[in-house]
Every structure is written in C-alpha cells, then in structure tokens.
Amino acid sequence: MPEVTPLHPVDDDDLRAADGRVPGRRGRATRQRLLECTREMLTTSSYRDVKVIDIAREAGTSPATFYQYFADVEAAILVLAEEMALQGQHLTEIITDGSWNGSGALATSLELVDAFLVFWDDHRSVLRVVNLATDEGDGRFQKIRVRLLNDITTALAEVTRQAQTAGRVPKAIDPMAAAGILVSMLAHTAAHQYGFEFWGIRTAKLRESMARQVSWGVTGITPD
Amino acid sequence: MPEVTPLHPVDDDDLRAADGRVPGRRGRATRQRLLECTREMLTTSSYRDVKVIDIAREAGTSPATFYQYFADVEAAILVLAEEMALQGQHLTEIITDGSWNGSGALATSLELVDAFLVFWDDHRSVLRVVNLATDEGDGRFQKIRVRLLNDITTALAEVTRQAQTAGRVPKAIDPMAAAGILVSMLAHTAAHQYGFEFWGIRTAKLRESMARQVSWGVTGITPD
DNA sequence: GCCAAGATCTGACGGTGTGTCAGATACGTT
DNA sequence: AACGTATCTGACACACCGTCAGATCTTGGC
Numbered sequence: 001m002p003e004v005t006p007l008h009p010v011d012d013d014d015l016r017a018a019d020g021r022v023p024g025r026r027g028r029a030t031r032q033r034l035l036e037c038t039r040e041m042l043t044t045s046s047y048r049d050v051k052v053i054d055i056a057r058e059a060g061t062s063p064a065t066f067y068q069y070f071a072d073v074e075a076a077i078l079v080l081a082e083e084m085a086l087q088g089q090h091l092t093e094i095i096t097d098g099s100w101n102g103s104g105a106l107a108t109s110l111e112l113v114d115a116f117l118v119f120w121d122d123h124r125s126v127l128r129v130v131n132l133a134t135d136e137g138d139g140r141f142q143k144i145r146v147r148l149l150n151d152i153t154t155a156l157a158e159v160t161r162q163a164q165t166a167g168r169v170p171k172a173i174d175p176m177a178a179a180g181i182l183v184s185m186l187a188h189t190a191a192h193q194y195g196f197e198f199w200g201i202r203t204a205k206l207r208e209s210m211a212r213q214v215s216w217g218v219t220g221i222t223p224d
Numbered sequence: 225m226p227e228v229t230p231l232h233p234v235d236d237d238d239l240r241a242a243d244g245r246v247p248g249r250r251g252r253a254t255r256q257r258l259l260e261c262t263r264e265m266l267t268t269s270s271y272r273d274v275k276v277i278d279i280a281r282e283a284g285t286s287p288a289t290f291y292q293y294f295a296d297v298e299a300a301i302l303v304l305a306e307e308m309a310l311q312g313q314h315l316t317e318i319i320t321d322g323s324w325n326g327s328g329a330l331a332t333s334l335e336l337v338d339a340f341l342v343f344w345d346d347h348r349s350v351l352r353v354v355n356l357a358t359d360e361g362d363g364r365f366q367k368i369r370v371r372l373l374n375d376i377t378t379a380l381a382e383v384t385r386q387a388q389t390a391g392r393v394p395k396a397i398d399p400m401a402a403a404g405i406l407v408s409m410l411a412h413t414a415a416h417q418y419g420f421e422f423w424g425i426r427t428a429k430l431r432e433s434m435a436r437q438v439s440w441g442v443t444g445i446t447p448d
Numbered sequence: 449g450c451c452a453a454g455a456t457c458t459g460a461c462g463g464t465g466t467g468t469c470a471g472a473t474a475c476g477t478t
Numbered sequence: 479a480a481c482g483t484a485t486c487t488g489a490c491a492c493a494c495c496g497t498c499a500g501a502t503c504t505t506g507g508c
Contacts, residue, residue: 021454021455023455024505027455047272047360048271052494052495061457062458064457065456065458124359131356132271138270142422145419146419174426174432176423177425177432185406185409185412188408188411189404189405196401198370199400201401202398205397206401209405213405213409213437222444247485254486275465275466276466277464277466286487286488287467288467288487288488289485292486296466296467
C-alpha cells in the first residue's frame with residue numbers, strides 16, 4: 001500500500017513568489033484576490049477559455065502580476081483544489097462516526113450520500129478540472145484527488161472488512177476495491193446529478209438508490 | 225420522459241463546409257484527416273493545449289483549411305464523440321441478450337463490466353472531453369452523453385423492473401434511478417481504473433466488485 | 449515626517465495562436 | 479487545352495502568453 005501524502009493546510013510560511021521572495025501582507029492579499037477571480041472565471045466560463053488576462057483584469061491587476069504568483073492557470077486551480085480537498089475531510093467522519101449496524105447502515109449511507117451531493121455542488125467547477133487533469137495523467141491533480149478520496153475509501157473499506165468478518169460479505173471481495181467503486185458511484189452521480197433530471201429522475205429517488213447500494217455494498221445487509 | 229434523439233451515423237450527404245458547399249471526395253478526405261489528427265492531438269496533449277494550428281500542421285495543411293470544416297476544436301471533437309457514441313451501442317446488447325436469472329446475472333454483469341472497461345479505454349481521450357463539456361453545461365455534448373448512456377440505462381432499468389415484479393427489489397425504488405447510478409459507477413470506475421492501481425487494487429478485484437454491485441442492484445439477488 | 453531598502457506592480461515586447469478573407473492552385477470535364 | 483468549380487492557403491488584424499527592466503508603492507529606522 002503506497003503512502004498518501006497527508007492533507008495539510010497550505011503553509012503560508014513557505015509560499016514563494018516567482019522570484020523566490022516570501023510575499024508580505026500586500027502580496028498575499030493580491031494572490032488571494034487572484035485565486036478568487038480564478039474560481040470566479042472557472043464557474044462562469046469553460047476551463048478551456050479561462051485566460052490569465054481575464055483573471056488579471058477581473059482582479060484589477062495585470063497579467064504580469066498573475067505570473068508573479070502562479071506559473072499558469074493550472075497552478076492557480078491546483079491551489080483551489082488543495083483547499084477543496086481539505087474541506088472534504090468531514091465526509092470521512094460521517095463514515096467513522098455513524099452506525100453501520102442493522103438499519104443504522106442505511107441511515108448513515110443516506111447521510112453520506114447527502115454530504116457528497118452538497119460537497120460536489122459546492123466545488124463543482126474545481127472538481128471537474130481535477131477530474132480532467134487526473135484523467136490526463138497530471139500527477140499533481142491525481143495526488144489531490146487521492147488525498148480527497150483516500151480517507152473516505154479507507155473508512156468504507158474498514159466497514160466492509162468488518163462485514164466480512166461477520167460473514168455477510170464474501171471473503172473473496174477486496175474491501176478497498178468494493179469501497180472504491182462505491183466512492184466512484186457517489187462521485188460520478190454527484191457530478192452529473194443534473195444530467196439525471198433529463199430522464200425525469202428526481203434527486204430524492206437518486207439518493208435512495210445510492211444509499212441502498214452503499215449500504216448493501218459495505219455491510220452485505222439487504223436494506224428492506 | 226423526454227425523447228432522446230436516436231443515434232444515427234453522421235450523414236455524409238448533408239455535410240457542409242464553412243461556406244455551405246457540399247464537399248467532394250477530396251474535401252471529405254481532408255476533413256477525415258483533420259479528424260484523425262484531432263484525435264491524435266487529444267491523446268498526446270491535454271485538452272486545454274490542443275490548438276488548431278497543431279492539428280493543421282499534423283495533417284499537413286493550414287489552419288484556414290481546418291476552419292473550412294469545423295468552427296473550432298470543440299466542433300471537431302463533437303464529431304469524434306458522435307462516432308464514439310455510435311460504437312457504444314453494443315454495450316446495450318450485452319444487457320438485453322444476457323441472462324439475468326440466478327447465477328446468470330453475475331456472469332452477465334461481469335460481461336458488461338468488461339465491455340465497459342474496454343470501451344472506456346478505447347475512447348478515453350474523447351470521453352474525458354465529453355464529460356468535462358457536459359459538466360460545463362454544454363448541451364451538444366450532454367446530448368451525446370445521454371445518447372450513449374440512455375439505452376444502457378433503460379435496458380438495466382427494465383431488468384430492475386422485472387425484479388420488482390418478482391418482489392426481489394423494493395417497489396419504492398425508481399428503476400431508472402437505480403440503473404442510472406450503476407451506470408455512473410461503471411463509467412467513473414472505467415475512467416479512473418488506473419487511479420485505482422495507486423491503491424494497489426488489481427483490476428481483477430475491481431471487476432468482481434463492480435459486477436457484484438450491478439448484479440445485486442438490478443436483480444436483488446445476493447450473488448454468493 | 450522623511451527617506452532608503454525592499455516589496456510589489458506594470459508597460460512594453462517578441463513570440464505564438466485565432467479566425468477571416470481574397471485570391472491562388474488543383475481537379476475533373478468537355 | 480481550357481473552363482468551371484472545388485479546395486487550399488498566404489496574409490492580416492487581433493488576442494493571449496510569458497518575461498524583464500524599471501516604475502511605484504510600503505515600511506521600518508531615524
């Protein structure tokens with residue numbers, strides 16, 4: 001099992017501008033403004049069309065200043081993604097703190113599903129870039145994605161392992177594989193939840209189905 | 225239930241160049257060459273960096289020629305996506321032709337999972353753009369995505385409906401929702417199958433877990 | 449309050465990509 | 479060979495990139 005770099009807040013102390021300087025108060029404020037504008041641009045236009053010049057204009061500064069703090073647009077998004085991953089940690093707690101016995105499993109699953117849907121909604125625009133970049137083989141984004149999902153997957157796998165001990169889930173199942181695909185389901189459904197409305201599927205029904213699948217997948221208990 | 229535009233081959237007869245002309249043999253060949261080079265570029269560089277000038281250079285022609293056939297890079301990818309969606313139809317047949325009784329369900333699920341993994345692998349680079357663009361609200365790509373997944377989802381939903389009649393799946397479940405999230409799982413896992421290797425999860429174990437979830441999800445039969 | 453010493457910002461520039469013409473070139477037909 | 483049409487492209491005006499030297503702000507010491 002490879003080690004996962006632990007999630008940690010961006011350390012303001014070792015921030016570096018393009019020329020290696022440690023930015024002061026003004027510099028950090030400008031950097032932050034640029035980050036916010038990057039996020040803004042990312043929600044209002046497509047990733048392909050987000051230009052440094054637009055971000056700079058929006059932030060009331062010049063492209064040159066942007067390059068003082070970020071190598072390119074991707075680098076800025078990378079920072080936004082780090083922040084997001086940090087906020088995703090609370091999803092894990094739902095799994096570790098919740099009950100997975102009897103009907104508690106379905107309730108906890110439902111809670112997890114809801115949290116996922118909200119989280120994805122909040123970070124939609126950043127997440128889609130993370131997904132794309134990961135898929136394109138960009139290791140930096142892949143790492144962030146792993147950090148975000150690793151704890152969740154591990155926590156679900158632990159529940160599965162217990163169900164295996166109790167004999168409700170076959171021994172042949174790899175708990176991490178089982179947990180991983182459930183997280184995939186959650187992530188993908190959350191990402192495309194509005195796509196489902198196209199088929200006239202109500203979100204309430206989606207939640208139900210997802211929770212059912214998660215609950216059964218990790219506990220082996222048929223939720224009826 | 226909204227109607228889904230049926231999948232059909234791109235009709236060569238109503239192809240139009242930028243100026244409204246119907247291209248002849250030479251023109252169609254050039255167009256095709258540009259499409260292939262677009263696909264090529266898309267696999268070798270990131271979506272954001274695919275430039276018209278690169279495609280044109282690769283195809284041994286000029287940017288102006290590219291614009292003769294496509295409004296922009298997206299338009300070309302859209303065509304590639306149409307072709308891909310067309311090829312995805314065989315996935316549906318696995319569901320409709322396969323057995324969903326007893327242990328047949330797990331075998332059919334496994335077959336479906338494998339087909340998904342192969343399909344995603346073959347069309348990885350186009351699919352990630354389809355996903356991104358869909359997520360960004362681009363209706364043209366969304367439509368293709370729906371066309372690709374609609375038949376599959378509907379077919380799985382039909383199996384679920386039968387399981388409901390047989391009393392193995394709760395009546396409260398919306399078959400389309402249940403099928404939809406399973407397709408989400410398949411799509412997302414297939415997209416990130418190499419990401420799973422990071423955790424040391426073998427593809428064999430993934431297949432197994434996915435098939436198990438699909439099988440139980442649509443039939444309600446515990447596959448042990 | 450004033451003034452260096454930094455810190456921060458930006459104008460300006462050479463390079464590259466975009467998208468659109470009008471005109472050049474290739475092709476097929478007679 | 480000559481014509482008409484299909485096809486391609488050079489050239490252009492515009493936009494964005496990424497860099498650097500120097501302008502402008504800010505701060506701490508006096």
